[in-house]
Amino acid sequence: MLELPVYPYSRPGELDRPQEAPHPVVVVGGGLSGLSAALDLARRGVRVVVLDDDNTVGVRGLASRGMVWAQRTLDIFERLGVADEVVRKGVRWNLGRVLCRDAAVTSFRLQDQPDVRHNGFANLQQYYVEKFLVEALQREPLAELRWLNQVKTVRAEGDTVELEVGTPDGDYRTRAQWVLACDGANSGVRNALGLAPRVHDRTEDRWIIIDVILRTGEWPEERWTWLDASANDGRAVWRHKMADDTWRLDFQLAPDEDPAVATTEAAMRARVARLVGEGVAFDIAWFGAWGYRHECLEQLRSGRVLFVGDAAHLVAPFGARGGNGGIQDADNIGWKLALHLQGQAGEGLLDSYGLERKHAALENIRQARRSSRFVYPGAQASAALWRDAIIALAPTHDWAARMINTGRLCMPSIYPASSLVAQGHALAGVALPNVVLRRDAHTSLHQLLGPWFTALVLADELPSQRLTHPLLQWVAVGRHCDDDGRAALARQLRAQADDTTVWLIRPDQHVMAVLHTDDLHTLSERLQAAVNQPHTAREEA
Secondary structure (H helix, E strand, O other): OOOOOOOOOOOOHHHOOOOOOOEEEEEEOOOHHHHHHHHHHHHOOOOEEEEEOOOOOOOOOOOOOOOEEOHHHHHHHHHHOOHHHHHHHOEOOOEEEEEEOOEEEEEEEOOOOOOEOOOOOEEOOHHHHHHHHHHHHHOOOOEEEEEOOEEEEEEEEOOEEEEEEEEOOEEEEEEEEEEEEOOOOOOHHHHHOOOOOEEEEEEEEEEEEEEEEOOOOOOOOOEEEEEEEHHHOOEEEEEEEOOOOEEEEEEEOOOOOOHHHHOOHHHHHHHHHHHHOOOOOOEEEEEEEEEEEEEEOOOOEEOOEEEOHHHOEEOOOOOOHHHHHHHHHHHHHHHHHHHHHOOOOOOHHHHHHHHHHHHHHHHHHHHHHHHHHHHOOOOOHHHHHHHHHHHHHOOOOHHHHHHOOOOOOOOOOOOOOEOOOOOOOOOOOOEOOOEEEEOOOOEEHHHHOOOOEEEEEOOOOOOOOOOOOOOEEEEEHHHHOOHHHHHHHHHHHOOOOOOOOEEEEOOOOEEEEEEOHHHHHHHHHHHHHHHHOOOOEOOOO
């Protein structure tokens, strides 16, 4: 079990001397999205200051909160240099079971994905992930972490943002060219600017998380979901394995159950004992009662403040869409803000962040809502009847088993309506699969990508007529492949390794366009449009 680090407070320079120039970027909030965004910016050459009102990772002690890190997140962590630590410490399962009234309904085995660098996902407590991100930031000379710095007020000042910050040594004021508000569901920055998210729906469905340390060998490392579990008085239960022999248990509460009573030591121990068996020893590592709602800001940008993660949108935890979505937010805004600050892109590029990530947030809300309705149809009689029919048919009908929805794992966002993405190809807007090219050399496709835009040619040779541009790197992928790698590319990209098609990849690893050699003359125009033209939403088909 991790002993949470306590990071030292340092006296900010603004308390002793006037600020000479505004910080390029101030990140408010040292959680998942804030740390990821700050690390991305620092690695792209942008000086960044992180303000966090705490001095450790996680919240309220050993609160694991998020704990399932999807394949796309691991690819992002690979670029940020922390994926190996997350995977090494994390736990992976490949078999999931669904039970109803304690009887097996269906099971599923996650398909191995040998074609790609990260085979699936990793289960790991959020405080470990944040710790790895902090340690990576501490190695970056352009990053400054300010612990015990609480933002009190936020005010637009022309082409800067002024923040009043409280510290153990008193309050100070600081200015930033841009602010990333990564300060969570109850965002103080959002409140200071008088912004309120649109609430799409609320639920009366409430749960209690109890993370337990259980050193019994009787539980296989599998994901189990009980619908109507007898051990929870006919309500749902989830079970996930994490690091350090710790299991995440989610218990659905009764509609009239008092969370304050449910979270007493005696009540929690009795509830867990009914599930794991009387006489089985366990320790409670952390607990917390929660409900959920779906909400999203109408605009993810307010002047020079950009909202990231839970400060921008909230989604039910079904499918682990909250933390993973926030990390994808950070992945989207980092390169855009860096290019703008370095004079390589106009301010209009930043508008594409809100368009793309709001689209992703609403898709996450749609998917999580479907899962929540299946798990808890509530007073909707028709929904309950439909669910019960599916559960009854699932043991003997594969099509019904596939309709059981207890939480589809977060998938990479696709940006089909973004003006930053060309139309006309099936993979336009998707995250480029991180295909394994050579196993003996541990080479994968994302390792070949440049820091900004990349033109990938799957063949061994580059086209003779190709654009030279300071933001563009050309790569002939075939030179880096063995035979298995060529076959994997063909499967994942639906193109042969000798194909002369050019894949234009964005700095966040999403496919911007797929061009034939006859269209290479449009590359310069495409890049200039991407970084300098205003971006608006394209009407979706």
